[in-house]
Amino acid sequence: MNIIELLKYNQKELGNKIKEIVSNYRDFYSIISIDGGGILVTPKGSKNYPLVCSHLDTINDQRKAKETPKIVIQGDYISLASDSPCSCLGGDDRCGVFIALELIKARLPYAFGFFYDEEIGGVGSSYMLQYLTDNITAFIGLDRRGADQAAIYGYDNSELMSLFERRGYFKAKGSFTDASNLARIYSKGVACINLSVGYYNEHTPKETINITAMNRTLTILKDMVDELTSKPFLIENFMIYNELYQSKLYYYYGGDDDLYNYYGDDGLYNYDDDDDDDSEALEQWYIEGYNKAMEQGYEIAKAEFYNDNLKEAEAWYISYRAGFKDALDDMQNLKYPKKALA
Structure with missing residues:
Protein backbone atom coordinates (compact mmCIF):
# COMPACT_ATOMS: atom_id res chain seq x y z
CA MET A 1 0.00 0.00 0.00
CA ASN A 2 1.47 3.36 -0.96
CA ILE A 3 1.38 6.50 1.17
CA ILE A 4 -1.34 8.16 -0.94
CA GLU A 5 -3.73 5.27 -0.29
CA LEU A 6 -2.98 5.39 3.43
CA LEU A 7 -3.93 9.06 3.57
CA LYS A 8 -7.42 8.35 2.21
CA TYR A 9 -8.61 5.96 4.93
CA ASN A 10 -10.19 6.87 8.24
CA GLN A 11 -9.01 5.12 11.39
CA LYS A 12 -11.51 2.25 11.28
CA GLU A 13 -10.98 1.61 7.57
CA LEU A 14 -7.22 1.63 7.98
CA GLY A 15 -7.37 -0.81 10.88
CA ASN A 16 -9.33 -3.27 8.74
CA LYS A 17 -6.93 -2.80 5.83
CA ILE A 18 -3.88 -3.43 8.03
CA LYS A 19 -5.39 -6.65 9.38
CA GLU A 20 -5.97 -7.75 5.78
CA ILE A 21 -2.38 -6.94 4.78
CA VAL A 22 -0.73 -8.52 7.81
CA SER A 23 -2.77 -11.72 7.42
CA ASN A 24 -0.66 -12.42 4.33
CA TYR A 25 2.39 -12.76 6.60
CA ARG A 26 1.04 -15.22 9.17
CA ASP A 27 3.88 -17.59 8.32
CA PHE A 28 6.25 -15.11 9.96
CA TYR A 29 4.11 -13.09 12.42
CA SER A 30 1.52 -13.67 15.11
CA ILE A 31 -1.34 -11.17 15.14
CA ILE A 32 -3.60 -9.86 17.92
CA SER A 33 -6.39 -7.41 17.06
CA ILE A 34 -8.36 -5.74 19.86
CA ASP A 35 -11.26 -3.36 19.25
CA GLY A 36 -10.48 0.01 20.79
CA GLY A 37 -6.85 -0.95 21.36
CA GLY A 38 -5.07 -1.75 18.17
CA ILE A 39 -3.23 -4.41 16.23
CA LEU A 40 -0.19 -6.13 17.71
CA VAL A 41 2.14 -8.02 15.36
CA THR A 42 5.01 -10.13 16.76
CA PRO A 43 7.63 -12.22 14.94
CA LYS A 44 7.36 -15.98 15.47
CA GLY A 45 10.37 -17.71 16.99
CA SER A 46 12.26 -14.52 17.87
CA LYS A 47 13.75 -14.26 21.35
CA ASN A 48 14.06 -10.45 21.46
CA TYR A 49 12.58 -7.68 19.37
CA PRO A 50 11.81 -3.95 19.55
CA LEU A 51 8.19 -2.84 19.41
CA VAL A 52 7.78 -0.39 16.53
CA CYS A 53 4.89 1.95 17.35
CA SER A 54 2.59 3.94 15.07
CA HIS A 55 -0.98 5.15 15.39
CA LEU A 56 -3.97 4.93 13.07
CA ASP A 57 -5.92 8.05 13.96
CA THR A 58 -5.40 11.55 12.63
CA ILE A 59 -6.89 14.89 13.59
CA ASN A 60 -9.40 14.30 10.80
CA ASP A 61 -10.71 11.26 12.71
CA GLN A 62 -10.96 13.14 15.98
CA ARG A 63 -12.87 15.99 14.31
CA LYS A 64 -15.20 13.49 12.65
CA ALA A 65 -14.26 14.64 9.16
CA LYS A 66 -15.98 12.52 6.51
CA GLU A 67 -14.19 13.88 3.46
CA THR A 68 -10.99 12.37 2.08
CA PRO A 69 -8.02 14.71 1.61
CA LYS A 70 -7.47 16.36 -1.76
CA ILE A 71 -3.78 15.75 -2.34
CA VAL A 72 -1.12 17.55 -4.35
CA ILE A 73 2.11 15.73 -5.31
CA GLN A 74 5.15 17.71 -6.43
CA GLY A 75 8.25 15.55 -6.76
CA ASP A 76 8.93 14.07 -3.34
CA TYR A 77 6.61 16.55 -1.63
CA ILE A 78 2.96 15.91 -0.70
CA SER A 79 0.52 18.54 0.54
CA LEU A 80 -3.20 19.28 0.77
CA ALA A 81 -4.88 21.08 -2.09
CA SER A 82 -5.93 24.61 -1.18
CA ASP A 83 -9.61 23.65 -1.45
CA SER A 84 -9.32 20.43 0.57
CA PRO A 85 -12.03 20.23 3.26
CA CYS A 86 -9.86 18.29 5.71
CA SER A 87 -8.23 19.57 8.88
CA CYS A 88 -4.88 18.00 8.03
CA LEU A 89 -3.09 15.85 5.47
CA GLY A 90 -2.66 12.91 7.85
CA GLY A 91 1.08 12.35 7.63
CA ASP A 92 0.88 12.23 11.43
CA ASP A 93 0.92 9.29 11.58
CA ARG A 94 0.32 7.64 8.24
CA CYS A 95 4.04 8.10 7.53
CA GLY A 96 4.77 5.88 10.52
CA VAL A 97 2.18 3.33 9.39
CA PHE A 98 3.72 3.22 5.91
CA ILE A 99 7.20 2.54 7.34
CA ALA A 100 5.87 -0.18 9.64
CA LEU A 101 4.04 -1.94 6.82
CA GLU A 102 7.13 -1.86 4.63
CA LEU A 103 9.15 -3.44 7.45
CA ILE A 104 6.52 -6.17 7.75
CA LYS A 105 6.66 -6.81 4.02
CA ALA A 106 10.41 -7.26 4.40
CA ARG A 107 9.72 -9.86 7.15
CA LEU A 108 12.01 -8.18 9.63
CA PRO A 109 12.02 -9.68 13.15
CA TYR A 110 10.50 -6.62 14.79
CA ALA A 111 7.20 -6.39 16.62
CA PHE A 112 4.68 -3.75 15.57
CA GLY A 113 1.97 -1.90 17.41
CA PHE A 114 -0.68 -0.09 15.33
CA PHE A 115 -2.63 1.83 17.95
CA TYR A 116 -5.99 3.57 17.96
CA ASP A 117 -6.68 7.03 19.38
CA GLU A 118 -3.18 8.28 20.13
CA GLU A 119 -4.31 11.84 19.44
CA ILE A 120 -6.61 11.83 22.48
CA GLY A 121 -4.05 10.58 25.00
CA GLY A 122 -2.69 7.22 23.91
CA VAL A 123 -5.95 5.37 24.56
CA GLY A 124 -5.12 2.42 22.32
CA SER A 125 -1.56 1.84 23.51
CA SER A 126 -2.67 1.97 27.17
CA TYR A 127 -5.29 -0.67 26.46
CA MET A 128 -2.83 -2.91 24.59
CA LEU A 129 -0.31 -2.99 27.46
CA GLN A 130 -1.85 -6.21 28.78
CA TYR A 131 -0.98 -8.00 25.54
CA LEU A 132 2.73 -7.16 25.52
CA THR A 133 5.24 -9.95 26.10
CA ASP A 134 8.52 -9.92 28.03
CA ASN A 135 10.56 -10.03 24.82
CA ILE A 136 10.60 -6.31 24.02
CA THR A 137 14.05 -4.67 23.76
CA ALA A 138 12.90 -1.09 23.17
CA PHE A 139 9.90 0.98 22.13
CA ILE A 140 10.64 2.62 18.78
CA GLY A 141 8.14 5.33 17.90
CA LEU A 142 7.46 6.31 14.29
CA ASP A 143 5.61 9.48 15.19
CA ARG A 144 7.96 12.47 15.04
CA ARG A 145 7.95 15.42 12.68
CA GLY A 146 10.96 16.25 10.52
CA ALA A 147 13.72 14.20 8.95
CA ASP A 148 16.41 13.64 11.56
CA GLN A 149 15.09 13.92 15.11
CA ALA A 150 15.25 11.20 17.76
CA ALA A 151 12.95 12.36 20.54
CA ILE A 152 13.31 11.33 24.17
CA TYR A 153 10.84 11.47 27.05
CA GLY A 154 12.65 10.64 30.26
CA TYR A 155 12.64 6.87 29.63
CA ASP A 156 16.02 6.84 27.96
CA ASN A 157 19.03 4.67 27.27
CA SER A 158 22.24 6.33 26.12
CA GLU A 159 23.37 3.34 24.05
CA LEU A 160 20.06 3.26 22.19
CA MET A 161 20.34 6.98 21.48
CA SER A 162 23.92 6.61 20.25
CA LEU A 163 22.83 3.97 17.70
CA PHE A 164 20.64 6.57 16.02
CA GLU A 165 23.01 9.50 16.51
CA ARG A 166 25.65 7.57 14.57
CA ARG A 167 23.17 7.42 11.70
CA GLY A 168 22.60 11.16 11.62
CA TYR A 169 19.71 11.69 14.03
CA PHE A 170 19.76 14.58 16.49
CA LYS A 171 18.44 14.41 20.03
CA ALA A 172 15.19 16.28 20.69
CA LYS A 173 12.82 16.55 23.63
CA GLY A 174 9.30 15.22 23.22
CA SER A 175 6.20 15.32 25.39
CA PHE A 176 3.98 12.34 24.45
CA THR A 177 3.60 9.52 21.97
CA ASP A 178 2.55 5.86 22.15
CA ALA A 179 6.15 4.70 22.58
CA SER A 180 6.66 6.93 25.62
CA ASN A 181 3.26 5.98 27.00
CA LEU A 182 4.23 2.30 26.92
CA ALA A 183 7.71 2.92 28.34
CA ARG A 184 6.04 4.71 31.24
CA ILE A 185 3.74 1.82 32.18
CA TYR A 186 5.60 -1.31 30.97
CA SER A 187 6.90 -3.20 34.00
CA LYS A 188 10.20 -4.33 32.45
CA GLY A 189 11.78 -0.85 32.41
CA VAL A 190 12.47 -0.77 28.67
CA ALA A 191 13.56 2.54 27.09
CA CYS A 192 11.88 4.36 24.23
CA ILE A 193 12.84 6.67 21.39
CA ASN A 194 10.70 8.39 18.73
CA LEU A 195 12.00 8.90 15.19
CA SER A 196 11.26 11.50 12.54
CA VAL A 197 9.15 10.08 9.73
CA GLY A 198 8.91 13.00 7.31
CA TYR A 199 5.78 14.99 8.12
CA TYR A 200 5.70 18.72 8.93
CA ASN A 201 3.12 21.25 10.21
CA GLU A 202 0.96 18.42 11.56
CA HIS A 203 -2.56 19.06 12.88
CA THR A 204 -3.01 21.89 10.36
CA PRO A 205 -4.17 22.24 6.73
CA LYS A 206 -0.56 23.18 5.92
CA GLU A 207 0.74 19.73 6.85
CA THR A 208 3.20 18.27 4.33
CA ILE A 209 5.07 15.02 3.78
CA ASN A 210 8.60 14.69 2.44
CA ILE A 211 8.89 11.22 0.92
CA THR A 212 12.69 11.28 1.00
CA ALA A 213 12.69 11.89 4.74
CA MET A 214 10.12 9.14 5.31
CA ASN A 215 12.10 6.60 3.30
CA ARG A 216 15.32 7.59 5.07
CA THR A 217 13.98 6.28 8.38
CA LEU A 218 12.62 3.17 6.64
CA THR A 219 16.03 2.41 5.12
CA ILE A 220 17.85 2.95 8.42
CA LEU A 221 15.54 0.64 10.38
CA LYS A 222 16.05 -2.06 7.76
CA ASP A 223 19.77 -1.81 8.49
CA MET A 224 19.50 -2.03 12.30
CA VAL A 225 18.03 -5.50 12.89
CA ASP A 226 21.05 -6.99 14.66
CA GLU A 227 21.49 -4.00 16.96
CA LEU A 228 17.85 -3.54 17.94
CA THR A 229 17.23 -7.25 18.59
CA SER A 230 20.48 -7.96 20.43
CA LYS A 231 19.40 -7.15 24.00
CA PRO A 232 17.01 -5.03 26.07
CA PHE A 233 17.80 -1.32 26.31
CA LEU A 234 16.78 -0.46 29.84
CA ILE A 235 15.83 2.95 31.19
CA GLU A 236 18.89 4.49 32.83
CA ASN A 237 17.69 7.69 34.51
CA PHE A 238 16.05 11.03 33.78
CA MET A 239 19.23 13.06 33.38
CA ILE A 240 19.42 12.87 29.60
CA TYR A 241 15.91 14.26 29.31
CA ASN A 242 16.16 16.94 31.98
CA GLU A 243 19.50 18.31 30.82
CA LEU A 244 18.70 18.31 27.10
CA TYR A 245 19.71 21.58 25.51
CA GLN A 246 16.74 23.60 24.34
CA SER A 247 17.53 25.89 21.41
CA LYS A 248 15.89 29.30 20.98
CA LEU A 249 14.86 28.02 17.55
Whole structure:
Protein backbone atom coordinates (compact mmCIF):
# COMPACT_ATOMS: atom_id res chain seq x y z
CA MET A 1 0.00 0.00 0.00
CA ASN A 2 1.47 3.36 -0.96
CA ILE A 3 1.38 6.50 1.17
CA ILE A 4 -1.34 8.16 -0.94
CA GLU A 5 -3.73 5.27 -0.29
CA LEU A 6 -2.98 5.39 3.43
CA LEU A 7 -3.93 9.06 3.57
CA LYS A 8 -7.42 8.35 2.21
CA TYR A 9 -8.61 5.96 4.93
CA ASN A 10 -10.19 6.87 8.24
CA GLN A 11 -9.01 5.12 11.39
CA LYS A 12 -11.51 2.25 11.28
CA GLU A 13 -10.98 1.61 7.57
CA LEU A 14 -7.22 1.63 7.98
CA GLY A 15 -7.37 -0.81 10.88
CA ASN A 16 -9.33 -3.27 8.74
CA LYS A 17 -6.93 -2.80 5.83
CA ILE A 18 -3.88 -3.43 8.03
CA LYS A 19 -5.39 -6.65 9.38
CA GLU A 20 -5.97 -7.75 5.78
CA ILE A 21 -2.38 -6.94 4.78
CA VAL A 22 -0.73 -8.52 7.81
CA SER A 23 -2.77 -11.72 7.42
CA ASN A 24 -0.66 -12.42 4.33
CA TYR A 25 2.39 -12.76 6.60
CA ARG A 26 1.04 -15.22 9.17
CA ASP A 27 3.88 -17.59 8.32
CA PHE A 28 6.25 -15.11 9.96
CA TYR A 29 4.11 -13.09 12.42
CA SER A 30 1.52 -13.67 15.11
CA ILE A 31 -1.34 -11.17 15.14
CA ILE A 32 -3.60 -9.86 17.92
CA SER A 33 -6.39 -7.41 17.06
CA ILE A 34 -8.36 -5.74 19.86
CA ASP A 35 -11.26 -3.36 19.25
CA GLY A 36 -10.48 0.01 20.79
CA GLY A 37 -6.85 -0.95 21.36
CA GLY A 38 -5.07 -1.75 18.17
CA ILE A 39 -3.23 -4.41 16.23
CA LEU A 40 -0.19 -6.13 17.71
CA VAL A 41 2.14 -8.02 15.36
CA THR A 42 5.01 -10.13 16.76
CA PRO A 43 7.63 -12.22 14.94
CA LYS A 44 7.36 -15.98 15.47
CA GLY A 45 10.37 -17.71 16.99
CA SER A 46 12.26 -14.52 17.87
CA LYS A 47 13.75 -14.26 21.35
CA ASN A 48 14.06 -10.45 21.46
CA TYR A 49 12.58 -7.68 19.37
CA PRO A 50 11.81 -3.95 19.55
CA LEU A 51 8.19 -2.84 19.41
CA VAL A 52 7.78 -0.39 16.53
CA CYS A 53 4.89 1.95 17.35
CA SER A 54 2.59 3.94 15.07
CA HIS A 55 -0.98 5.15 15.39
CA LEU A 56 -3.97 4.93 13.07
CA ASP A 57 -5.92 8.05 13.96
CA THR A 58 -5.40 11.55 12.63
CA ILE A 59 -6.89 14.89 13.59
CA ASN A 60 -9.40 14.30 10.80
CA ASP A 61 -10.71 11.26 12.71
CA GLN A 62 -10.96 13.14 15.98
CA ARG A 63 -12.87 15.99 14.31
CA LYS A 64 -15.20 13.49 12.65
CA ALA A 65 -14.26 14.64 9.16
CA LYS A 66 -15.98 12.52 6.51
CA GLU A 67 -14.19 13.88 3.46
CA THR A 68 -10.99 12.37 2.08
CA PRO A 69 -8.02 14.71 1.61
CA LYS A 70 -7.47 16.36 -1.76
CA ILE A 71 -3.78 15.75 -2.34
CA VAL A 72 -1.12 17.55 -4.35
CA ILE A 73 2.11 15.73 -5.31
CA GLN A 74 5.15 17.71 -6.43
CA GLY A 75 8.25 15.55 -6.76
CA ASP A 76 8.93 14.07 -3.34
CA TYR A 77 6.61 16.55 -1.63
CA ILE A 78 2.96 15.91 -0.70
CA SER A 79 0.52 18.54 0.54
CA LEU A 80 -3.20 19.28 0.77
CA ALA A 81 -4.88 21.08 -2.09
CA SER A 82 -5.93 24.61 -1.18
CA ASP A 83 -9.61 23.65 -1.45
CA SER A 84 -9.32 20.43 0.57
CA PRO A 85 -12.03 20.23 3.26
CA CYS A 86 -9.86 18.29 5.71
CA SER A 87 -8.23 19.57 8.88
CA CYS A 88 -4.88 18.00 8.03
CA LEU A 89 -3.09 15.85 5.47
CA GLY A 90 -2.66 12.91 7.85
CA GLY A 91 1.08 12.35 7.63
CA ASP A 92 0.88 12.23 11.43
CA ASP A 93 0.92 9.29 11.58
CA ARG A 94 0.32 7.64 8.24
CA CYS A 95 4.04 8.10 7.53
CA GLY A 96 4.77 5.88 10.52
CA VAL A 97 2.18 3.33 9.39
CA PHE A 98 3.72 3.22 5.91
CA ILE A 99 7.20 2.54 7.34
CA ALA A 100 5.87 -0.18 9.64
CA LEU A 101 4.04 -1.94 6.82
CA GLU A 102 7.13 -1.86 4.63
CA LEU A 103 9.15 -3.44 7.45
CA ILE A 104 6.52 -6.17 7.75
CA LYS A 105 6.66 -6.81 4.02
CA ALA A 106 10.41 -7.26 4.40
CA ARG A 107 9.72 -9.86 7.15
CA LEU A 108 12.01 -8.18 9.63
CA PRO A 109 12.02 -9.68 13.15
CA TYR A 110 10.50 -6.62 14.79
CA ALA A 111 7.20 -6.39 16.62
CA PHE A 112 4.68 -3.75 15.57
CA GLY A 113 1.97 -1.90 17.41
CA PHE A 114 -0.68 -0.09 15.33
CA PHE A 115 -2.63 1.83 17.95
CA TYR A 116 -5.99 3.57 17.96
CA ASP A 117 -6.68 7.03 19.38
CA GLU A 118 -3.18 8.28 20.13
CA GLU A 119 -4.31 11.84 19.44
CA ILE A 120 -6.61 11.83 22.48
CA GLY A 121 -4.05 10.58 25.00
CA GLY A 122 -2.69 7.22 23.91
CA VAL A 123 -5.95 5.37 24.56
CA GLY A 124 -5.12 2.42 22.32
CA SER A 125 -1.56 1.84 23.51
CA SER A 126 -2.67 1.97 27.17
CA TYR A 127 -5.29 -0.67 26.46
CA MET A 128 -2.83 -2.91 24.59
CA LEU A 129 -0.31 -2.99 27.46
CA GLN A 130 -1.85 -6.21 28.78
CA TYR A 131 -0.98 -8.00 25.54
CA LEU A 132 2.73 -7.16 25.52
CA THR A 133 5.24 -9.95 26.10
CA ASP A 134 8.52 -9.92 28.03
CA ASN A 135 10.56 -10.03 24.82
CA ILE A 136 10.60 -6.31 24.02
CA THR A 137 14.05 -4.67 23.76
CA ALA A 138 12.90 -1.09 23.17
CA PHE A 139 9.90 0.98 22.13
CA ILE A 140 10.64 2.62 18.78
CA GLY A 141 8.14 5.33 17.90
CA LEU A 142 7.46 6.31 14.29
CA ASP A 143 5.61 9.48 15.19
CA ARG A 144 7.96 12.47 15.04
CA ARG A 145 7.95 15.42 12.68
CA GLY A 146 10.96 16.25 10.52
CA ALA A 147 13.72 14.20 8.95
CA ASP A 148 16.41 13.64 11.56
CA GLN A 149 15.09 13.92 15.11
CA ALA A 150 15.25 11.20 17.76
CA ALA A 151 12.95 12.36 20.54
CA ILE A 152 13.31 11.33 24.17
CA TYR A 153 10.84 11.47 27.05
CA GLY A 154 12.65 10.64 30.26
CA TYR A 155 12.64 6.87 29.63
CA ASP A 156 16.02 6.84 27.96
CA ASN A 157 19.03 4.67 27.27
CA SER A 158 22.24 6.33 26.12
CA GLU A 159 23.37 3.34 24.05
CA LEU A 160 20.06 3.26 22.19
CA MET A 161 20.34 6.98 21.48
CA SER A 162 23.92 6.61 20.25
CA LEU A 163 22.83 3.97 17.70
CA PHE A 164 20.64 6.57 16.02
CA GLU A 165 23.01 9.50 16.51
CA ARG A 166 25.65 7.57 14.57
CA ARG A 167 23.17 7.42 11.70
CA GLY A 168 22.60 11.16 11.62
CA TYR A 169 19.71 11.69 14.03
CA PHE A 170 19.76 14.58 16.49
CA LYS A 171 18.44 14.41 20.03
CA ALA A 172 15.19 16.28 20.69
CA LYS A 173 12.82 16.55 23.63
CA GLY A 174 9.30 15.22 23.22
CA SER A 175 6.20 15.32 25.39
CA PHE A 176 3.98 12.34 24.45
CA THR A 177 3.60 9.52 21.97
CA ASP A 178 2.55 5.86 22.15
CA ALA A 179 6.15 4.70 22.58
CA SER A 180 6.66 6.93 25.62
CA ASN A 181 3.26 5.98 27.00
CA LEU A 182 4.23 2.30 26.92
CA ALA A 183 7.71 2.92 28.34
CA ARG A 184 6.04 4.71 31.24
CA ILE A 185 3.74 1.82 32.18
CA TYR A 186 5.60 -1.31 30.97
CA SER A 187 6.90 -3.20 34.00
CA LYS A 188 10.20 -4.33 32.45
CA GLY A 189 11.78 -0.85 32.41
CA VAL A 190 12.47 -0.77 28.67
CA ALA A 191 13.56 2.54 27.09
CA CYS A 192 11.88 4.36 24.23
CA ILE A 193 12.84 6.67 21.39
CA ASN A 194 10.70 8.39 18.73
CA LEU A 195 12.00 8.90 15.19
CA SER A 196 11.26 11.50 12.54
CA VAL A 197 9.15 10.08 9.73
CA GLY A 198 8.91 13.00 7.31
CA TYR A 199 5.78 14.99 8.12
CA TYR A 200 5.70 18.72 8.93
CA ASN A 201 3.12 21.25 10.21
CA GLU A 202 0.96 18.42 11.56
CA HIS A 203 -2.56 19.06 12.88
CA THR A 204 -3.01 21.89 10.36
CA PRO A 205 -4.17 22.24 6.73
CA LYS A 206 -0.56 23.18 5.92
CA GLU A 207 0.74 19.73 6.85
CA THR A 208 3.20 18.27 4.33
CA ILE A 209 5.07 15.02 3.78
CA ASN A 210 8.60 14.69 2.44
CA ILE A 211 8.89 11.22 0.92
CA THR A 212 12.69 11.28 1.00
CA ALA A 213 12.69 11.89 4.74
CA MET A 214 10.12 9.14 5.31
CA ASN A 215 12.10 6.60 3.30
CA ARG A 216 15.32 7.59 5.07
CA THR A 217 13.98 6.28 8.38
CA LEU A 218 12.62 3.17 6.64
CA THR A 219 16.03 2.41 5.12
CA ILE A 220 17.85 2.95 8.42
CA LEU A 221 15.54 0.64 10.38
CA LYS A 222 16.05 -2.06 7.76
CA ASP A 223 19.77 -1.81 8.49
CA MET A 224 19.50 -2.03 12.30
CA VAL A 225 18.03 -5.50 12.89
CA ASP A 226 21.05 -6.99 14.66
CA GLU A 227 21.49 -4.00 16.96
CA LEU A 228 17.85 -3.54 17.94
CA THR A 229 17.23 -7.25 18.59
CA SER A 230 20.48 -7.96 20.43
CA LYS A 231 19.40 -7.15 24.00
CA PRO A 232 17.01 -5.03 26.07
CA PHE A 233 17.80 -1.32 26.31
CA LEU A 234 16.78 -0.46 29.84
CA ILE A 235 15.83 2.95 31.19
CA GLU A 236 18.89 4.49 32.83
CA ASN A 237 17.69 7.69 34.51
CA PHE A 238 16.05 11.03 33.78
CA MET A 239 19.23 13.06 33.38
CA ILE A 240 19.42 12.87 29.60
CA TYR A 241 15.91 14.26 29.31
CA ASN A 242 16.16 16.94 31.98
CA GLU A 243 19.50 18.31 30.82
CA LEU A 244 18.70 18.31 27.10
CA TYR A 245 19.71 21.58 25.51
CA GLN A 246 16.74 23.60 24.34
CA SER A 247 17.53 25.89 21.41
CA LYS A 248 15.89 29.30 20.98
CA LEU A 249 14.86 28.02 17.55
CA TYR A 250 11.99 26.07 19.10
CA TYR A 251 9.07 26.44 21.41
CA TYR A 252 6.39 24.05 22.62
CA TYR A 253 2.99 24.38 21.03
CA GLY A 254 -0.10 23.22 22.87
CA GLY A 255 1.70 20.47 24.79
CA ASP A 256 1.89 18.35 21.65
CA ASP A 257 4.85 16.13 20.89
CA ASP A 258 6.39 18.34 18.27
CA LEU A 259 8.60 21.39 18.19
CA TYR A 260 7.63 24.25 15.92
CA ASN A 261 9.94 26.74 14.29
CA TYR A 262 9.89 30.20 15.81
CA TYR A 263 10.21 33.26 13.60
CA GLY A 264 10.71 36.87 14.62
CA ASP A 265 8.43 39.70 13.52
CA ASP A 266 10.83 40.65 10.75
CA GLY A 267 10.67 37.16 9.26
CA LEU A 268 14.14 36.23 10.46
CA TYR A 269 14.94 33.74 13.17
CA ASN A 270 15.40 35.15 16.65
CA TYR A 271 19.02 34.80 17.60
CA ASP A 272 21.27 35.93 20.42
CA ASP A 273 24.64 37.15 19.18
CA ASP A 274 26.19 36.06 22.44
CA ASP A 275 25.71 32.46 21.31
CA ASP A 276 27.91 32.76 18.19
CA ASP A 277 30.50 30.40 19.61
CA ASP A 278 28.08 27.93 21.10
CA SER A 279 28.56 24.69 19.16
CA GLU A 280 25.20 23.34 20.30
CA ALA A 281 23.44 26.43 19.01
CA LEU A 282 25.21 26.11 15.66
CA GLU A 283 24.20 22.46 15.50
CA GLN A 284 20.60 23.50 16.02
CA TRP A 285 20.89 25.99 13.14
CA TYR A 286 22.24 23.20 10.94
CA ILE A 287 19.23 21.03 11.92
CA GLU A 288 16.88 23.93 11.20
CA GLY A 289 18.33 24.41 7.72
CA TYR A 290 18.15 20.70 6.98
CA ASN A 291 14.54 20.40 8.11
CA LYS A 292 13.47 23.58 6.32
CA ALA A 293 14.63 22.19 2.99
CA MET A 294 13.00 18.82 3.73
CA GLU A 295 9.76 20.55 4.66
CA GLN A 296 9.69 22.37 1.31
CA GLY A 297 10.58 19.34 -0.81
CA TYR A 298 13.33 19.13 -3.42
CA GLU A 299 11.80 21.20 -6.22
CA ILE A 300 10.78 24.15 -4.05
CA ALA A 301 13.97 24.10 -1.96
CA LYS A 302 16.17 23.91 -5.04
CA ALA A 303 14.40 26.90 -6.58
CA GLU A 304 15.01 28.97 -3.44
CA PHE A 305 18.63 27.96 -2.98
CA TYR A 306 21.27 30.24 -4.44
CA ASN A 307 25.01 30.71 -4.02
CA ASP A 308 25.47 33.33 -1.35
CA ASN A 309 28.79 34.93 -0.68
CA LEU A 310 29.22 33.54 2.83
CA LYS A 311 32.58 35.21 3.46
CA GLU A 312 31.06 37.83 5.77
CA ALA A 313 28.10 35.75 6.97
CA GLU A 314 27.58 35.02 10.65
CA ALA A 315 28.29 31.52 11.95
CA TRP A 316 24.62 30.72 12.55
CA TYR A 317 23.72 31.44 8.91
CA ILE A 318 26.58 29.38 7.55
CA SER A 319 25.41 26.45 9.69
CA TYR A 320 21.82 26.94 8.54
CA ARG A 321 22.87 26.99 4.88
CA ALA A 322 25.05 23.91 5.32
CA GLY A 323 22.08 21.98 6.67
CA PHE A 324 19.85 23.26 3.87
CA LYS A 325 22.38 22.17 1.22
CA ASP A 326 22.87 18.73 2.80
CA ALA A 327 19.12 18.15 2.69
CA LEU A 328 19.07 19.05 -1.01
CA ASP A 329 21.88 16.57 -1.63
CA ASP A 330 20.05 13.85 0.31
CA MET A 331 16.81 14.41 -1.60
CA GLN A 332 18.64 14.34 -4.93
CA ASN A 333 20.81 11.31 -4.23
CA LEU A 334 18.65 9.00 -2.10
CA LYS A 335 17.93 5.80 -3.99
CA TYR A 336 14.31 5.46 -2.88
CA PRO A 337 12.62 8.88 -3.33
CA LYS A 338 9.52 7.58 -5.15
CA LYS A 339 9.10 4.18 -3.54
CA ALA A 340 6.21 5.33 -1.38
CA LEU A 341 4.14 6.33 -4.41
CA ALA A 342 4.51 3.05 -6.30
